[in-house]
Amino acid sequence: MGINDGVLVYCETHPKIETGLTCSRCGKRICPKCMVQTAVGGRCVDCGKGKRSPTYDVSMKRYIFVGMLVLLAGIFWGIGWAFLHLTVGYIFLGLGYWILALLTGYIIGETTNIVSNRKKGSGLAIIATLGVIESSVVSLLVRSIFIDSQLSLQGVVLLVLLSGLASYIAVNRVR
Numbered sequence: 715m716g717i718n719d720g721v722l723v724y725c726e727t728h729p730k731i732e733t734g735l736t737c738s739r740c741g742k743r744i745c746p747k748c749m750v751q752t753a754v755g756g757r758c759v760d761c762g763k764g765k766r767s768p769t770y771d772v773s774m775k776r777y778i779f780v781g782m783l784v785l786l787a788g789i790f791w792g793i794g795w796a797f798l799h800l801t802v803g804y805i806f807l808g809l810g811y812w813i814l815a816l817l818t819g820y821i822i823g824e825t826t827n828i829v830s831n832r833k834k835g836s837g838l839a840i841i842a843t844l845g846v847i848e849s850s851v852v853s854l855l856v857r858s859i860f861i862d863s864q865l866s867l868q869g870v871v872l873l874v875l876l877s878g879l880a881s882y883i884a885v886n887r888v889r
Contacts, residue, residue, distance in 0.1 A: 724743065725744055725745035725747075725748060726743050726758075727744065727745070727747075727748040727758075727759070728747055728748060731747065733745040733746075735756060737756070737757045737758040738752075738755035738756060738757055738761075739757050739758075740761050742758045742760075742761075744756065744757075744758050750762025750763075769834050770833070770835045771833075772833045772838065776830060776831075776833070777841070779829065780826060780829045780838065780841055781841050781844075783829045784822065784825055784826050784841050784842065784845040785845070785848065787845060787849075788846070788849040788852065789848070789849075791818060791821055791822065791849045792848065792849040792850065792851065792852025792853040792855075793852060793853070793856050795814060795849060795852075795853040796852070796853040796856035796857045796860075796861060798814055799811070799814060799857065800861060811872065811876060812876065815876035815877070815879045815880045816879065816880070816883055818849055818850075818876075818877075818880040818883075818884075819846060819880035819881065819883025819884040819887075820883055820884075822842055822845040822846050822849060822880070823842050823885070823886065823887025823888060825845070826838055826842040826884065826887065826888050827887050827888050830888070833888075834888055834889060835888070838888040839885040839888050839889055841888075842881075842884035842885055842888050845884065846880045846881045846884050847881070849880075850873055850874075850876070850877040850880070854870070854873055
């Protein structure tokens with residue numbers, strides 16, 4: 715006789731498929747089509763789903779908190795970036811500008827990382843990118859209002875390139 719003493723047993727998901735398999739967790743009848751192979755045996759689709767890693771599980775409350783603090787960090791660093799641009803930017807034949815961009819990306823990315831309690835994910839990468847963009851805009855505004863009223867197109871284009879580099883660094887801190 716068969717496993718079920720001659721009684722035909724069908725998969726609960728695919729009622730036309732005869733099976734002798736059951737989920738190793740809940741006991742639901744499954745067939746090879748719907749079975750999920752895990753380290754502890756075959757499971758149904760519901761039991762075989764992996765839980766989302768806590769590292770990537772960020773609540774909306776945490777997103778708002780991180781967003782607000784990165785917003786503040788972006789403002790403060792943008793002001794600092796404007797004044798450092800004048801003093802450090804010309805060092806090493808203009809290499810200082812690139813160093814400031816790397817530093818901006820690191821500071822905004824690490825702020826996002828620390829405030830989010832070392833969580834990772836696309837949402838945090840977006841927040842970090844927005845923080846870098848905000849920092850760049852604040853830097854540009856501070857420089858145009860308080861430091862140098864004549865901003866050149868070349869300077870703005872350079873700032874956009876540097877912001878792209880800074881965003882790349884910031885995103886890699888939280889991905």
